[in-house]
Amino acid sequence: MVDFQEFCKHLPFGLLIVNYKGEIIYKSQICENLLNNSDPNIKHIQDILPDSSIIKVIKEGKFDISPYKLKEEMYLIQIALEPGKLGGILFIPEGVIQDIINASPRVLELKHELESIMNLSGELVTISDSNGIILRVNNACEQIVGVKEHDLIGKSVYEMEKSGVITSSSTKYVLEKKQKVTMKQTTKSGRRLMVDGYPIFNNDGSLNKVINISKDVTEISILKKRLEETKNLLDYYQKELYVFQKSEQEIVYQSKAMEKLYDLACRIADVDATIFLHGETGVGKEVLARTIHNLSNRKDAPFIKVNCGAIPESIMESELFGYSKGTFTGGHKEGKKGLALAAHKGTLFLDEIGELPLNLQAKLLQLLQEKQFTPLGSTSPVQVDVRFITATNRNLEEMVREGSFREDLYYRLYVIPIAVPSLAERKEDIPFLINYFAEKYSHKYNHYKTFHPEVIQLFVDHKWKGNVRELQNTVERLILTVPSSQIEMHHLPDKLINTKTKVRGNMNLKQAMEQFEKQILIQTLETSATMREASKKLGVDASTITRKVKKYGINIAKLQFLL
Structure with missing residues (x-):
């Protein structure tokens, strides 16, 4: 039989055997070396290990394992060899016990399960200790970070950040x-990650480890960017398509002034800031307001027009803000919601805002500032989501100075001011407007008429005080009243004929025709980029355009025309 002491000499760890009184019965050589003690007079465990709990372990028949610092990091395993009588203390180096733990079948199984879980999601998973040293990474490391696993394990996250492997360490x-x-x-390879970092704590509240789960969002970011670009392009084409659908939307223009105006309308359509339209009577402020609404993301919601000058002052408040049940004798039994609420999620167009009574301006200011109002007869405010567009042909600044319009309301309305040009400022649009209105009313009344070129030129020269509205009404009246298929000079009312006499003087028909032809040619050249484009617009060969330019002595360079 092998001698016990001889056997203990070959153990890779130190051994102490103690009885229930704490008396040391056996002490191996390794144990003496670790404790720096070979004195035979020291016979009690408390003299060597004052913190030892071996006596308690023996009495209770249990075991205890705890770290202990001697010459190196150790683990003390205290175990009852014979409960109530005898116990042993094993001094096992940390490396040895780690090898024992790692070789355990259960530990091997848990490690395999952990690796499977870490690799399951396809996301990058890293585990670091409380000093920021990377202990473990999964197999997504090289694909996402561009660094092999063995190049990360054992490295500090601070070092990784400093070397540029990652921009900022979670x-x-x-x-x-x-x-x-x-x-x-x-990452250094340009991948974009969304990282969640989780702290893992010990029982005493100290930080033990950090687990990071990193999702590669590079492709998502690229797709989002492309989607945004596609959306912007789609919005652009939708707005361009809307602008060119002139026959349905009454957007008729050829002048650069109106081109700039509609370009601005497209750019601000989706902005919820209040728009202030000002211009002469009949220039098309309502048409522009509807255009902005139809170009906006509110196009599927209501467009509610409120003519502040047409509604009697006595009922203006109830029409705009509504009233609750039982407020008025003879009113709707269930009350009325009002136009402001009817425009919820859409656009509220306040036309002729300068005519709004002074006593209602304060309530409108509340609606603009807080997006809420209180109906008549009610004490509960109503919240609305409304985009405001206002219009007027009056000088509100002058009204503010006179005290007939609130200054605070004026500045609240005057966020995005748009000046709509008069017809006198865009005469080149007149022939196209005439053609549009002629087609519209010819189809509407089944009376198909055309306008003689001399009439068109007269209309171009005429001062339309009522602007587009007056021109539109004149065309409609002529379509209905002229019996022949072509509207000529003698069909026009005296007011227009007198204008012609003042403008033309003694000009004969040939001269008038030539002047009209020259005017149309100049207007087309001003809005065209090339000679070919101008010829397509007028439906003639480019050589005809060249000949006419020479005939009328038109200065191409002055028109900034690109040949």
Whole structure:
């Protein structure tokens, strides 16, 4: 039989055997070396290990394992060899016990399960210790970070950040804040990551480890960017399509002034800021307001027009803000919601805002500022989501100075001011407007008429005080009243004929025709980029355009025309 002491000499760890009184019965050589003690007079465990709990372990028949610092990091395993009588203390180096633990079938199984879980999601998973040293990474490391696993394990996250492997370490922030963090990272290879960092605590509350789960959002970011670009392009084409659908939307223009105006309308359509339209009577402020609404993301919601000059002052408040049940004798039994609420999610167009009574301006100001109002007869405010467009042909600044319009309301309305040009400022649009209105009313009344070129030129020269509205009414009246298929000079009312006499003087028909032809040619050249484009617009060959330009002595360079 092998001698016990001889057997203990070959053990890779130190051994102490103690009885229930704490008396040392046996002490191996390794144990003496570790404790720096070979004195035979020291016979009690408390003289060597004052913190030992071996006596308690023997009495209770249990075991205890705890770290212990001697010459190196050790683990003390205290175990009852014979409960109530005898116990042993094993001094096992940390490396040895780690090897024992790692070789355990259960540990091997858990490690395999952990690796499977870490690799399951396809996302990058890293585990670091409380000093920021990377202990473990999953197999997504090389694909996402561009660095092999063995090049990361054992490295500090601070070193990784400094060397540019990642832009900003989530582990560093978890260690500083001791709480979960979510942040964006960019790797050295250019991948963009969304990282969640989780702290893992010991039982005493100290930080043990940090687990990071990083999702590669590079492709998502690219797709989002492309989707946004596609959406912007789609919005652009939708707006361009809307602008060119002139026959349906009454958007008829050829002049650069109106081109700039509609370009601005397209750009501000989706902005919810209040728009202030001002211009002469009949220039098309309502048409522009509807255009902005139809170009906006509110196009599927109501467009509600309120003519502040047409509604009697006595009922203006109830029409605009509504009233609750039983407010008025003879009113609707259930009350009325009002135009402001009817425009919910849509656009409220306040036309002729300068005519709004002074006593209602304060309530409108509340609606503009707070997006809420209180109906008549009620004490409960109503919240609405409304985009405001206002219009007037009056000088509100002058009204503010006179005290007939609130200054605070004026500045609340005057956020995006748009001046709509008069017809006198865009005469080149007149022939196209005439053609549009002629087609519209010819179809409407089944009376198909055309306008003689001399009539068109007269209309171009005429001062339309009522602007587009007056021109439109004149065309409609002529379509209905002229019996022949072509509207000529003798069909026009005296007011227009007198204008012609003042403008033309003694000009004969040939001269008038030539002047009209020259005017149309100049207008077309001003709005065309090339000779070919101008010829297509007028339906003639480019050589005809060249000949006419020479005939009328038109200065191409002055028109900034590109040949």
